[in-house]
Amino acid sequence: MLNSWTLLISNLKNTKVFNQIRCASQVLPQLSSEKYNVRRKQFGNIQASDVDYFKTILSEDRVLTDENDILPFNIDWIKNCRGQSKLVLKPKSTEEVSHILRYCNEKRLAVCPQGGNTGLVGGSVPVFDEIVLSFMLMNKIISLDELSGALVCESGCVLENLDNYVRKRNLIMPLDLGAKGSCHIGGNVSTNAGGLRLLRYGNLHGSVLGVEAVKADGTVIDCLKTLKKDNTGYHLKHLFIGSEGTLGVVTKVAIHCPAMPKAVSLGFFGVKNFENVLRLYASAKSSLGEILSAFEMADNDSISSTVENLKLPNPISDYPFYVLVETSGSDETHDAEKLSRFLDKEMESGLIVDGTVTSEPGKMQTIWNLRESIAGAGLIDGYVFKYDVSVPLANYYSLVPLLRQKLGSKAVRVYGYGHVGDGNIHINVTVPKYDQEVCSMLEPYIFEEVAKLNGSISAEHGVGFRKPHYIHYSKDVTAIHLMKQLKQLMDPNGILNPYKVVPEV
Incomplete structure (x- = not known):
């Protein structure tokens, strides 16, 4: 049977966690x-x-x-x-x-x-x-069409502030990140941020309706349309989504905000092995269908890190793997029935060993805090090597045991968590302090293994400063050459975010 919620759980704010x-x-x-x-x-x-x-x-x-x-x-x-x-x-x-x-x-x-x-x-x-x-002072909301859901704002608007604004009008931002209280929408667009609910709302290439950007020479590129469909020539807005400020600087964003769900529920489950995580995901897609809005996975070390380092409560016992399932819909009774059938079925099948389900906002936030704080909890251990990769689901977790075996006692923890719904796993390796020997053992080994699986060395965090010289593990030489041509065309003096994204060789 599912455990009842017997713990007294405080509604811990993300800001408190980030301050720690x-x-x-x-x-x-x-x-x-x-x-x-x-x-x-x-x-x-x-x-x-x-x-x-x-x-x-x-x-x-x-x-x-x-x-x-x-x-x-x-x-x-x-x-x-x-x-x-x-x-x-x-x-x-x-x-x-x-x-x-x-x-x-x-x-x-x-x-x-x-x-x-x-x-x-x-x-x-x-x-x-x-x-x-x-861009911290460019934080004005310019307009919101409540009928179409088109929001236009400056690039320095904090994601959580935008979400709070549109929620008052029965809409939500299509993007949700653990750093939502600090990150800017312009940075989200410039890095093509993914987040927790990409499974439901897709990536920003679909949600962003238009952008305004400034080129290196000061030319303002106005692609700030709010239309869902505009098939006139090249889709120039996409040049700036994910280019990390190397082709132009995003100054305004038009983004589509979907309707706010009327019924949201969250389940947090213990699972005995990763094979069952994948089987549970397949079942959730089939059983929950259109109301499935998030399917997250975290291994035991990921959750232990937040419990031990940040003193966050875990509402269930220790298990090898944890799964977080969120449903969002328009009919509470209908959604509850679908979720209940799914739970009964998978408790009986043994895919779900233990867990808790809630629709109370405070309890849901506490569970989300446990998941969202994993990224920062490892910093308490010392230094964290962070890898953000996407691979075929069959191989989703395979890199974690490989790295544990390779590093042995040199690492404090090696753990994996992420968005099963889009094949994106975050792999963290914690060590007491930065260690060049450990870095050499990890890189380029992890990228070579990702390449063998036809994966991507960056699923949502971008390339930034850390990965340009590894981009060839994910991009063909012809694609890299075209990237360089675009950079030369739009920023011939190379002043925009140098040393980032585009490899030198």
Whole structure:
């Protein structure tokens, strides 16, 4: 039988969890240029005259030059990468962005666009002294068509704020991430973020209706249509979705917001092996059909990490694997009946060993916190090597035991979790501190194994700074050549987010 919910569970806020993680270590990470042995390109050096110019187009308080003020913009969230920027600019409008980029292009000053800085591949922080272009003040909601669900906003809007805004109008954002309280919609679009409910709403190439972006020379590209269908020529918006600020800087987004579900339920189940996880997924697709909105998997070490490091409650006992199933629909009675039949069937079959089901918002949030906090909980162990790959479902978990065997006692933990519904697994390896020997054992080994399975070395986090020299494991040489041609065409001086995405060789 399913366990009753007997634990007194507090509704832990994600912000509290992230604060624990952020404060876990105050040690500054090594400079990226030294850690990864990168040479600075032939860009211009920022002069006092450049700073004076920026102060003519931005108010003085939006031109940061103090080292202490700039430090947070130089370090990524997981403290893996650290840049050396001496200047942060905070525009409030597309026009200001255009002026900044035009000037930087003429002076050959490199620029690093930055949103909420929640990325995991070093794409959102400088490598050397690139000017950080922060979008935190471009956070206005421009319009919402409640009939069509088309939302238009500036790129610095925080994802959770947008979701709260549209929920008051019976809509939801089609994207949901563990970092939703900090990440910006412009960064989400620029990295083609996936998230927890891609199974239900698809990726951003389908949800984004249009974008406004600024090229390196300051030209504003207006593709900000709100139409579901516009088949006029090349679909230029897609150039900016997932290009991580290397082709142009996204300044506005038009996105389709689906109707808010009237009935949401969440199940958290213990499963005895990974084969049964896949069988349970097949059953959920068949039995729950249109109301299935999320199907997440986490192994025992993933959940143990959040329980031990962040003191989060686990509502059920220890099991080798855990599955989180969310349903979202329009008819509570109908949905409850489908879910009940599914549970009865799989409890009887043995695919579900134990679990809990709830539709109470506080309890659902507690379960989601357990899942969403996995990404940060490992940082309490020390240093985390993070890999975000997609592989065929039959091989979804196969890399985790391979890495455990390869690393042995050199790792504190090796664990896997992720979105079974889209084949995306997150593999984390925790060690007491950064270890070059462990890094050499992991890379390129893990990418070679992914390539053998015809998978992708980046499922949703992007390529960023960490993976350009490994992109050939997922992209054919002809595709990489075309990427370079597009970069040369749109950013001939290479000032936009250099050292990122496009490989040098």
